[in-house]
């Protein structure tokens with residue numbers, strides 16, 4: 148076992164409102180998905196606490212907007228420094244409640260921090276516009292203003308990064324926030340908020356509740372003062388929230404499920420494609436929304452690619468986040484495990500062949516063996532649903548037209564990947580794929596400097612980059628007449 152770091156300095160189990168950690172009578176258990184051991188008993192919040200945090204964020208809004216962008220930037224920069232200074236504590240806490248291998252947890256802390264640094268810089272660059280007017284005695288300007296109180300609802304797969312990429316631009320823009328992290332992994336969010344307080348983020352600017360997701364969601368969606376919801380999670384919940392917000396006409400950012408295609412053309416560098424496939428498919432044990440869900444491999448290189456992929460997958464090590472050399476953790480919970488098992492069983496029943504894995508791990512619990520399946524077909528569940536686990540399903544194709552049709556034959560449109568050495572094909576395919584992000588000859592595309600987000604059922608809005616801050620701003624057109 149790897150030596151663990153004491154995370155008690157960042158462990159907070161209450162809920163956070165108006166600059167204070169408070170307790171509730173009821174609690175819920177947060178457990179380690181590898182060992183099922185109790186990590187902490189966390190305050191179980193419901194309608195009352197949700198209303199309390201919205202009141203707090205609304206009260207703090209005017210003062211937070213009134214300080215200069217430079218000052219907001221400085222506090223965010225300080226928050227960034229504290230996140231980096233506490234990298235080990237945060238990573239240890241994160242993997243204890245989430246299960247990913249410690250090295251990946253350390254990476255997530257840096258990735259999460261990168262959004263805070265980026266938006267600290269962007270805070271000072273919220274420029275407006277001057278537009279040539281339609282009348283000689285008039286002038287037109289466009290100013291940008293914070294949307295107001297925002298609600299961030301986040302999932303368990305990247306408990307730190309999914310939060311900072313919402314909260315950092317919100318705070319940079321001058322918004323205040325109420326946060327509802329996933330009940331699987333609330334402690335990471337609590338730790339971040341604790342560090343934000345130490346960085347001088349004033350009372351009421353950030354508030355956190357979790358527990359009864361439905362009741363909290365009801366308050367956030369129905370309260371008029373909440374002007375925006377930024378959500379990352381399943382398409383089902385995203386659509387529910389989108390509808391629920393129609394009443395109060397909120398601005399929405401929805402980062403939902405994916406069904407990523409990874410295309411290997413006959414002219415691809417196969418070794419590079421295998422490397423990219425491993426990075427994209429098996430990171431976080433296949434539990435990311437940009438993980439490959441479908442591998443489309445040209446007939447001419449099918450054997451070569453699938454054999455090499457299988458050889459690479461055989462080298463992966465399944466284990467507890469803190470076990471030496473582990474590269475694959477457990478699936479987050481029984482539901483996730485059941486879905487992965489069902490997808491594999493369904494594929495095998497419909498003719499897929501197993502090259503590696505294909506069954507639960509001997510470690511038991513929710514550990515599943517990293518798997519490679521060949522002879523996948525459109526009829527299998529994993530073709531239309533997001534598997535969210537360490538399963539590679541490989542399909543065969545013969546032409547560009549065929550593979551474009553196959554890749555786009557999904558309701559989702561988040562990310563796609565393809566490997567080719569041909570420049571005109573690279574442009575042709577990048578433009579033809581129906582999705583928000585395309586990686587060419589690369590398996591990893593997430594970075595704070597680029598716009599992350601999807602189209603179709605994968606959602607609306609973008610996170611990260613110069614576009615990410617626009618999601619937290621309203622534009623106002625100001626006309627000056629008779630001058």
Ligand code: ADP
Nearest residue numbers: 300301302328329330360361364379380381384
């Ligand atoms: P996942 O499959 O990733 O858990 P979910 O969409 O169920 O996806 O969960 C993502 C986040 O949305 C979690 O924080 C969860 O608690 C929250 N959530 C689920 N249902 C609701 C709801 N009705 N209102 C508000 N938040 C919800």
